[in-house]
Amino acid sequence: MKSQNGKVMVVxxxxxxxxxxxxxxxQNIGVELVEKSCFLGGHSIGFTCKATDxxxxxxxxxxxxxxxxxxxxxxxxVHLRTEVTGLQNGDGLTVSLTKSDAGPAGxxxxxxxxxxxxPLYVVGQDAGDDIPEGAVKITELGTEARLEVDAVIVATGxxxxxxxxxxxxxYGQWKNVITxxxxxxxxxxxxxxxxxxxxxxxxxxxxxxxxGSRDKGLGHLWCSQVCCPYAMxxxxxxxxxxxxxxxxxxxxxxxxxxxxxxxxYEDVKSWLKFVRAIxxxxxxxxDERLKLMQLVEGQDAPAMEEFDLVVLAVGIxxxxxxxxxxxxxxxxxxxxxxxxxxxxxxxxxxxxxxxAGPGSIIDxxxxxxxxxxxxxxxxxxxx
Amino acid sequence: MTxxxxxxxxxxxxxxxxxxxxxxxxxxxAAEVISAQxxxxxxxxxxxxxxxxxxRAELIEGAHIRDFAGVAGDFxxxxxxxxxxxxxxxxxxxxxxxxxxxxQAEPFGLSLGERVITLGELEKILADGNARSKLGGAAVxxxxxxxxxxxxxxxxxxxxASLAIQQLEGATASIYxxxxxxxxxxxxxxxxxxxxxxxxxxxPMEKPSIEQTGDKIRITTLDSILRxxxxxxxxxxxxxxxxxxxxxxxxxxxxxxxxxxxxGFLPSNNVHRFPVNSNREGIYIAAPGLGANIAxxxxxxxxxGVKSVPxxxxxxxxxxxxxxxxxxxxxxxxxxxxxxxxxxxSPLACQGCGICASECPMDAIQIGGFNxxxxxxxxxxxxxxxxxxxxxxxxxxxxxLEAGRAAAEFGMDLPAGLKLIKxxxxxxxxxxxxxxxxxxxxxxxxxxxxxxxxxxxERGNLFARWRVNEIRKRLEALGIDKQRLLFTTFASNMAKGxxxxxxxxxxxx
Numbered sequence: 073m074k075s076q077n078g079k080v081m082v083v084x085x086x087x088x089x090x091x092x093x094x095x096x097x098x099q100n101i102g103v104e105l106v107e108k109s110c111f112l113g114g115h116s117i118g119f120t121c122k123a124t125d126x127x128x129x130x131x132x133x134x135x136x137x138x139x140x141x142x143x144x145x146x147x148x149x150v151h152l153r154t155e156v157t158g159l160q161n162g163d164g165l166t167v168s169l170t171k172s173d174a175g176p177a178g179x180x181x182x183x184x185x186x187x188x189x190x191p192l193y194v195v196g197q198d199a200g201d202d203i204p205e206g207a208v209k210i211t212e213l214g215t216e217a218r219l220e221v222d223a224v225i226v227a228t229g230x231x232x233x234x235x236x237x238x239x240x241x242x243y244g245q246w247k248n249v250i251t252x253x254x255x256x257x258x259x260x261x262x263x264x265x266x267x268x269x270x271x272x273x274x275x276x277x278x279x280x281x282x283x284g285s286r287d288k289g290l291g292h293l294w295c296s297q298v299c300c301p302y303a304m305x306x307x308x309x310x311x312x313x314x315x316x317x318x319x320x321x322x323x324x325x326x327x328x329x330x331x332x333x334x335x336x337y338e339d340v341k342s343w344l345k346f347v348r349a350i351x352x353x354x355x356x357x358x359d360e361r362l363k364l365m366q367l368v369e370g371q372d373a374p375a376m377e378e379f380d381l382v383v384l385a386v387g388i389x390x391x392x393x394x395x396x397x398x399x400x401x402x403x404x405x406x407x408x409x410x411x412x413x414x415x416x417x418x419x420x421x422x423x424x425x426x427x428a429g430p431g432s433i434i435d436x437x438x439x440x441x442x443x444x445x446x447x448x449x450x451x452x453x454x455x
Numbered sequence: 456m457t458x459x460x461x462x463x464x465x466x467x468x469x470x471x472x473x474x475x476x477x478x479x480x481x482x483x484x485a486a487e488v489i490s491a492q493x494x495x496x497x498x499x500x501x502x503x504x505x506x507x508x509x510x511r512a513e514l515i516e517g518a519h520i521r522d523f524a525g526v527a528g529d530f531x532x533x534x535x536x537x538x539x540x541x542x543x544x545x546x547x548x549x550x551x552x553x554x555x556x557x558x559q560a561e562p563f564g565l566s567l568g569e570r571v572i573t574l575g576e577l578e579k580i581l582a583d584g585n586a587r588s589k590l591g592g593a594a595v596x597x598x599x600x601x602x603x604x605x606x607x608x609x610x611x612x613x614x615x616a617s618l619a620i621q622q623l624e625g626a627t628a629s630i631y632x633x634x635x636x637x638x639x640x641x642x643x644x645x646x647x648x649x650x651x652x653x654x655x656x657x658x659p660m661e662k663p664s665i666e667q668t669g670d671k672i673r674i675t676t677l678d679s680i681l682r683x684x685x686x687x688x689x690x691x692x693x694x695x696x697x698x699x700x701x702x703x704x705x706x707x708x709x710x711x712x713x714x715x716x717x718x719g720f721l722p723s724n725n726v727h728r729f730p731v732n733s734n735r736e737g738i739y740i741a742a743p744g745l746g747a748n749i750a751x752x753x754x755x756x757x758x759x760g761v762k763s764v765p766x767x768x769x770x771x772x773x774x775x776x777x778x779x780x781x782x783x784x785x786x787x788x789x790x791x792x793x794x795x796x797x798x799x800x801s802p803l804a805c806q807g808c809g810i811c812a813s814e815c816p817m818d819a820i821q822i823g824g825f826n827x828x829x830x831x832x833x834x835x836x837x838x839x840x841x842x843x844x845x846x847x848x849x850x851x852x853x854x855x856l857e858a859g860r861a862a863a864e865f866g867m868d869l870p871a872g873l874k875l876i877k878x879x880x881x882x883x884x885x886x887x888x889x890x891x892x893x894x895x896x897x898x899x900x901x902x903x904x905x906x907x908x909x910x911x912x913e914r915g916n917l918f919a920r921w922r923v924n925e926i927r928k929r930l931e932a933l934g935i936d937k938q939r940l941l942f943t944t945f946a947s948n949m950a951k952g953x954x955x956x957x958x959x960x961x962x963x964x
Contacts, residue, residue, distance in 0.1 A: 127909035
């Protein structure tokens with residue numbers, strides 16, 4: 073189908089890129105959507121629904137819906153397993169694309185998180201004939217081309233904080249110390265919560281907030297915005313599923329989840345123990361339980377407490393390839409290391425989503441709409 | 456206003472004038488961005504001279520909405536201004552919500568005055584060169600999120616104000632805070648900077664006790680880090696301003712038939728409404744920074760002023776309609792009105808959920824793609840064709856259907872006798888469909904909806920649950936095991952949950 077209002081390249085197929093692409097297509101603008109991995113959807117397509125018997129407004133289902141919109145939209149041309157390697161600014165923008173090295177090795181098979189991923193399966197080069205229906209071989213995925221576009225939206229996302237950097241938490245060493253992202257996966261793939269070490273239901277669970285965020289020592293002078301909401305929502309799911317669960321949250325300041333937060337927070341406070349202190353050390357004790365040492369408000373001696381499972385609420389950090397992307401697209405980087413959204417706008421290069429800084433799913437969607445609007449303005453489709 | 460185009464679509468011409476209610480920052484921004492798209496904008500509210508002077512929008516100053524009617528593309532607003540009625544037509548409406556600001560002096564047993572002021576009053580003093588000088592040399596305490604949870608915008612204001620005080624000759628600022636809301640760009644950095652500039656931030660374990668004696672304010676707290684009682688004296692105390700929904704917004708919610716959240720703020724707490732939608736097509740809720748988002752939705756709604764819509768989205772049979780107004784009352788989108796003696800459904804405002812069709816006592820409404828005859832045939836086929844136990848699952852297309860299809864696609868085990876029937880919303884599952892399934896021989900019936908608070912039709916899932924509960928009572932009265940009818944909720948990404956619930960249900964039959 074021929075687009076009427078110009079063409080925009082969107083780099084990154086997470087929720088920011090999907091939303092921007094969809095909004096552009098609403099205004100009859102053609103989109104070349106480039107995704108480095110083999111699947112659209114980014115981090116958030118793998119998140120779990122955080123409803124108890126009520127929706128908690130996490131937005132995970134909105135990602136699912138946006139993906140379904142995009143894969144059915146003829147104005148959006150998707151390039152999976154593809155990277156941008158060059159940008160030339162002349163009469164319009166010329167973008168060089170090349171195949172990325174993402175994907176399963178050898179005979180491996182990868183499946184997308186959503187049934188709306190097309191293809192749903194990608195198989196390695198050495199896979200035999202016994203492969204799922206509709207699977208695509210890795211060698212058939214990826215675009216090598218130079219494309220002319222009128223503007224570019226960079227939506228390359230974030231890298232979750234690697235908690236093994238904070239060695240005293242024992243992440244990677246103790247099996248029952250997991251990240252918030254791993255908890256998303258466990259809740260999504262099991263009907264109820266299980267401990268990684270033995271598959272049993274943990275009774276005593278600790279959430280440690282601000283892991284990698286609000287941390288002067290790391291130079292991370294930002295709040296990741298998403299961790300308090302996801303931790304409290306997943307704690308609610310765990311509690312709803314197992315009313316006996318004893319859950320503690322170690323925090324600095326509890327951040328709002330969104331609308332009706334005061335009502336939600338009052339409820340959570342009635343069953344979740346909030347401790348305003350961040351533990352420093354985690355030790356493994358018998359039965360692969362974990363012992364936390366913490367300074368507690370109002371107590372002189374440090375307290376020791378044991379838990380079955382510890383969830384590290386890891387935050388959002390700049391995408392690992394941010395320096396390369398900044399250079400490639402001539403975008404400035406801000407003092408926190410994220411892309412500076414407005415810095416390349418006059419050249420027709422815009423930034424959407426967590427590439428520019430932390431944000432929830434719904435805030436990212438709202439922001440990506442706005443970025444799409446800026447690109448439309450650049451094209452003269454809006455004023 | 457409508458003209459036949461083809462058998463399945465009609466063209467509707469749309470009034471492309473936009474009414475913006477509210478003259479504050481969000482209203483002004485929305486007016487500017489929308490008028491830049493070439494649409495005529497009128498702004499109603501008090502003040503707003505700057506908007507009028509910009510020439511971008513007409514100002515209907517001091518006018519307040521008395522009556523409101525119509526649907527997207529054709530709203531009618533009746534204003535009262537200086538005792539005169541003024542009627543105007545619009546295609547879309549943008550509401551810039553107001554806030555009632557409630558100063559929080561009383562929770563500490565204090566009254567506002569010379570020395571106990573609100574954040575807003577402090578900001579005015581700081582903005583005024585002459586007034587500001589009286590803070591020179593003063594010790595000022597600012598309260599933050601002790602009596603309410605606040606938000607990042609409020610935290611940012613307190614940080615800015617305390618920094619401005621700290622920079623005055625001899626003045627000091629201290630913040631007494633509950634949860635500091637730093638979940639916004641740059642705020643943690645700002646919070647750190649403010650403290651580096653000498654602003655002290657106390658985080659008391661309990662609500663501080665505050666006494667005013669003459670010109671001095673004494674604050675006693677139990678400090679969490681030092682673990683002892685701290686007493687400090689100040690010259691000024693800045694109390695919090697709690698934001699509450701404005702009376703005007705509550706009135707608007709009523710007259711424009713808009714859902715609010717549980718606190719009374721527009722719109723409802725439903726992820727599908729974010730960031731600017733309401734439960735009604737063509738009515739948007741503004742906030743500072745969301746002008747572009749609203750402009751996009753309005754451009755999509757208006758197009759070039761003529762819109763092609765399906766003719767059969769929801770059709771009323773005039774022979775059957777008795778104008779009982781059931782449909783008007785239960786439509787979550789305010790899409791139903793009446794004309795020529797029968798109910799009429801706007802094909803532009805209607806979202807096709809089908810709640811009205813299921814609730815209509817005369818069966819006078821049919822939903823395009825989901826007419827009753829088709830659905831009954833599907834139920835019959837589902838029961839006839841299945842292996843045992845035969846389960847008919849009515850699945851909302853937005854959630855359960857996606858989850859069920861994903862479970863099948865991912866090769867998860869699903870009961871062999873399970874058949875999914877797609878419905879536009881669980882609100883379109885008629886009582887008679889469920890009863891028919893049992894009569895036709897279903898062993899079990901599942902009504903699978905969205906989670907409460909996630910329904911695109913706001914209450915379709917609740918209607919479904921209410922109906923299921925009623926039918927279960929009836930089944931019991933008939934001596935049929937009520938456990939054969941299940942109401943359940945899913946999100947579209949819950950393939951695993953769907954498979955497990957279906958297996959469990961099949962096992963119970």
